[in-house]
Structure formats: C-alpha cells, structure tokens
Amino acid sequence: MDSAEVSRPVRRRPAHRVPAEFRFRADGFRYAPVGVKRDPDPYLCDVAVVGAGPAGSSAALTLARAGLRVALVDRAVFPRPKTCGGGLLFRTVAWLDLDLGGVVETQCFEAKLRHHRPDLVYSTRRDAPIVSMVMRDRFDAFLLDAATRAGAKLFQGVTVKAVRVEVDGVTVQTTEGDFAASYVIAADGVTSIVARTAGFPDLRNVVPAVEAEISVQPERLQRFAAAARFDFGLVPWGYGWVFPKRDHLSVGVLTTRHGNCNLNEEYRRYLSAVGLEHPLKETKRGYMIPLRPRDDLFAFPRCLLVGDAAGLVDPITAEGISAAVRSGQLAASAIVEAQGVPDAVMAGYRTSLEREFLRDLRAARWLARALYGFPTLRGWMLRRHGQRLSEFVTDVVMGTAHYRDAVLSPGNYLKLLGGRTAPTEPVARPQRPAGADNL
Incomplete structure (x- = not known):
C-alpha cells in the first residue's frame, strides 16, 4: 500500500436531511440538541468503522463481503508501527480464515511458563502452532488490504473528532468532513474517541506495559527461537515475555497495578534476568492494555464497541488480538443479520459477546486475581x-x-x-x- 496515497472523503449530497442535531447520552436512549455545525455534504455509507487495526479491518471485511457500503477511517497512514508482542493465537488464525503465510514470522509449537522464586519451568506442546508471530505493521496492513479488496473504502490520515447519534443514523465528524452512516463501529483502541463522545461509561481497568523489539547475537536468538516464553515472579503483579521473530526478539513486561513499580526499570531487570541485557539494537515503547470490559456496555443504538475500545482482553495473558478480530466479526455480523433494526443489532451483538467472550472473561478475572494479586x-x-x-x-x-x-x-x-x-x-x-x- 502506497503511504503517499491518502484517501479523503468524497462529497455526496444526502438524499434526506435530519431536521435537528442530537447527541446520545449514557443515561439511556435519549437525544439532546447540540450546537455543532453540520456538514451539508457528508460522505454516505451504511457503516462507518473507526480504527483500521485488527478489530476494525475484521469488521470491515465481514461487512464488505456482505455487500454493505463501508467507510474505514483511521488517523494513521498504513503501514504504521504498532507496539505489541505480535502473537496470533491458534484460534485467531482459525477465525481469520486467511492465508497468513506472507506475514507470519515464526510459529511456536511450544510454550514455556517459568516461575521464579522458586524456579519452576513448565512446557506445553501441540501439533499445531500455539502462537504465530507477526510484526504488527505488516499484519495490520495485510488485514486492511483484505478489507479494501473486499470493497471497504479506506480513509487514512483522517482524525475523528466526535460522533453524534441522530434520529435515523450516526454522524462521524472528522478533520476531513463528516461521514453519515446507519451504524458506527468503534475500533479505535484503548483511548476510543468514539466511545467517549458517544457517551459510553468507562469502567475498564487499564494497565501499563512496555514492549521492545531487540536484535541480539545469533546464539542468543537461537536460544529463544523455539518457544513462546512467559516469566512470573520477576515483575511485581505481572509477568514478562519473550517472543521469537524471524531475525529478532519481542520482549516485554506488564503490571496489573498502577503506580507500584517503574516499568522501564522492571524491563531492564527482566532483560538481565533472562540473559538478554545489552541488546545490539532496541526499539522500546510503552502502551496501555484494558484488562476489564466495560461492564456489559458494548452497544448503544447504532454504535458498537469492539476490541480494546470495549476492553475485550484476556485478563490472564493480556492478549487482545483474538478478541479484537472476533468481536469485529461479531459486530459486523450483528448488523448484517439484523437487517437495519437497531435494537436487534444491539441484542444480537451482546448475545454473541456473552456466548463467545464475556462468560469466559468474568471467570478469567478470578484466576487472574490469584495469579497476580496473591x-x-x-x-x-x-x-x-x-x-x-x-x-x-x-x-x-x-x-x-x-x-x-x-x-x-x-x-x-x-x-x-x-x-x-x-x-x-x-x-x-x-x-x-x-x-x-x-x-
């Protein structure tokens, strides 16, 4: 994808005009006037998907395959760097049902869990890859390309400013004009502007992590090449990980509590503890992970939250790509199957999330408390x-x-x-x- 080719909204005059402007509030399906100037010529689509990461691209791909007009909006220009360990679980690969051979760096058929103090090592192996390792810039661009080839229209380099839920649709206000859609899917990550301006309450537990891509000597790379490694007992209230890539390693640490440790210092200690101090090259970034969902509030009329915006992350492993991909698919399927009935869209999406994720996430939180809190x-x-x-x-x-x-x-x-x-x-x-x- 040529990063110089940045799509902009094409002006189209709407077939109808909404007589007043409204904002959706968190206290129920209520409309209240707001004094924001309307764009007289918004870009028209069936669904506006905000965020072109795994959640957004998966939703856009499902919608486009069903024949809907999809606008996929992202402030970044792809491919773009993305801080993440880059591990695709086996179930994620199965849900995507795409040929990922061109973007998978390595496949791990073995996982190792180490507990320090005392020193314990446990290994598991499967006959299919437990985790397939990718670089997020290439993987995200691959999914985005699949969505656009299916018919989704990409608007990259476009920043969303606010979302207004109206009587018969939703308006997404951006730096390049408005998008008028029947529905909006918020796939814009942990700091979701869509969720915030649409009025979703935020009760997620967001925790910090530090991740780095490091180049090391060949003998060190070989030592970590076979398995995905997880270390407990080194990082307070959290864990560290080492993921092998084609020619380097992804190393990171996270903690489940705020203000209890300096993660940059813990990252350095972790490198020393696993024998990876003084890497030849290092690119390190911090990011936030939502370890708790939004207490079952994932959909308002015409607005659905997916992935990190909804807080759909495994509280034990802190892995979120699988839930991002699958929730994007479920949100899109709910819109397609409800045939334009907002209440049916909400009910269908919530039912699907409950069946495939929410019951498990509630149970996982109990296990996570035991692992990290005690x-x-x-x-x-x-x-x-x-x-x-x-x-x-x-x-x-x-x-x-x-x-x-x-x-x-x-x-x-x-x-x-x-x-x-x-x-x-x-x-x-x-x-x-x-x-x-x-x-």
Whole structure:
C-alpha cells in the first residue's frame, strides 16, 4: 500500500436531511440538541468503522463481503508501527480464515511458563502452532488490504473528532468532513474517541506495559527461537515475555497495578534476568492494555464497541488480538443479520459477546486475581499444579477449552486441594477452536 496515497472523503449530497442535531447520552436512549455545525455534504455509507487495526479491518471485511457500503477511517497512514508482542493465537488464525503465510514470522509449537522464586519451568506442546508471530505493521496492513479488496473504502490520515447519534443514523465528524452512516463501529483502541463522545461509561481497568523489539547475537536468538516464553515472579503483579521473530526478539513486561513499580526499570531487570541485557539494537515503547470490559456496555443504538475500545482482553495473558478480530466479526455480523433494526443489532451483538467472550472473561478475572494479586498463592498453585494449569491455559489459547470450565467446576477445586501433579511430557492434542463453525 502506497503511504503517499491518502484517501479523503468524497462529497455526496444526502438524499434526506435530519431536521435537528442530537447527541446520545449514557443515561439511556435519549437525544439532546447540540450546537455543532453540520456538514451539508457528508460522505454516505451504511457503516462507518473507526480504527483500521485488527478489530476494525475484521469488521470491515465481514461487512464488505456482505455487500454493505463501508467507510474505514483511521488517523494513521498504513503501514504504521504498532507496539505489541505480535502473537496470533491458534484460534485467531482459525477465525481469520486467511492465508497468513506472507506475514507470519515464526510459529511456536511450544510454550514455556517459568516461575521464579522458586524456579519452576513448565512446557506445553501441540501439533499445531500455539502462537504465530507477526510484526504488527505488516499484519495490520495485510488485514486492511483484505478489507479494501473486499470493497471497504479506506480513509487514512483522517482524525475523528466526535460522533453524534441522530434520529435515523450516526454522524462521524472528522478533520476531513463528516461521514453519515446507519451504524458506527468503534475500533479505535484503548483511548476510543468514539466511545467517549458517544457517551459510553468507562469502567475498564487499564494497565501499563512496555514492549521492545531487540536484535541480539545469533546464539542468543537461537536460544529463544523455539518457544513462546512467559516469566512470573520477576515483575511485581505481572509477568514478562519473550517472543521469537524471524531475525529478532519481542520482549516485554506488564503490571496489573498502577503506580507500584517503574516499568522501564522492571524491563531492564527482566532483560538481565533472562540473559538478554545489552541488546545490539532496541526499539522500546510503552502502551496501555484494558484488562476489564466495560461492564456489559458494548452497544448503544447504532454504535458498537469492539476490541480494546470495549476492553475485550484476556485478563490472564493480556492478549487482545483474538478478541479484537472476533468481536469485529461479531459486530459486523450483528448488523448484517439484523437487517437495519437497531435494537436487534444491539441484542444480537451482546448475545454473541456473552456466548463467545464475556462468560469466559468474568471467570478469567478470578484466576487472574490469584495469579497476580496473591504471589504466595500463585507460587503454591504452580508448585502443586503448574503443569496442569499450563496445559489448561494452552487449551484455552487453542480454542478447545474455556476459563469458565475451571472456575465453575467444583471438581477442579477438589483437585487443587489434592496432591501435587508432577510435570508431564508436552502432549499433542486435536485442535478445533470453539466458535470456528459460527463464522
């Protein structure tokens, strides 16, 4: 994609005019006048998707394939750098159902969980890649290209200023003019301007992370090449990770509590602890991760939140690409299947999220509290049941198990109180992600 070719809205006169201007408020489906000047010639579309990352591009791809007119708006010009570990879970690859061979850097058939203090190591292996590693600039551009080839119209380098929900549609105000749509999908990330101006309350728990792409000596690169690595017990209330890429490593740390540690210092300590101090080259950035959803508020009439904007991130692994991709698909499918009925769109999207994500995320929060909030309990759990827990989380990642299976099953609590389970050899299990047949 040529970064010099920046699309701008094409002026089209609307077939009808809304007699007044309205704003949607958070206290219910109410309209209130606002004194903002209207654009007399907005760009008309069926759905405006704000944000062209994995969530937005997945939504736009689904909508365009269904024959809807889609405007995909992003302030960046693609390809653009994106801070992220860049791990695609097996279930994410299955949901996308695209040939990703051109953007996958490496595939990890093994995952290693290490717990320090005491030093414990647990490995899991599957016969399909547990995690496929990508660089986000290339991966996001690939998904965006798939959406535009399907018919979505891209407007890059365009910044959204506000969203107005009106009587019979929604207006997206941007630096290049207005977009008039029947629906808007907010895929604009953790700081979503769409969610904020549309009136969605924000009860997410947003936590900091630091991630770096580092170049190291060949022998160091080879030492980390085979597996995705996760380290507990080194970063207060969080963990560190090392992901192998084609010619370098992605290394990062996160904490689940604010103001309790200096993450830049913890990142340096982590590099030293795993033997990666003094890299040959380093590109380091900080970013925020929403570890808690918006308390079931993911849709207002004509406005749907997806991905980080909705807070759909795994609270145990802090992985968000899979939920971004899938929630984008679910939001788009809700619009297509409801055939233009706003209440049916909201109900359909919420039902889909509840079925595929929300029950699991609520259960995962209980496990996350044990892992991150109580270090002594975490150490006890991993000493006695580290291999079993590692296998279970791997099954969740593969899409063959759910967090709620562990939290809601009384038998699992009895197992925790039972004897210690010895580490087992990595096992290969059949893979079929939950929900793969619902695409």
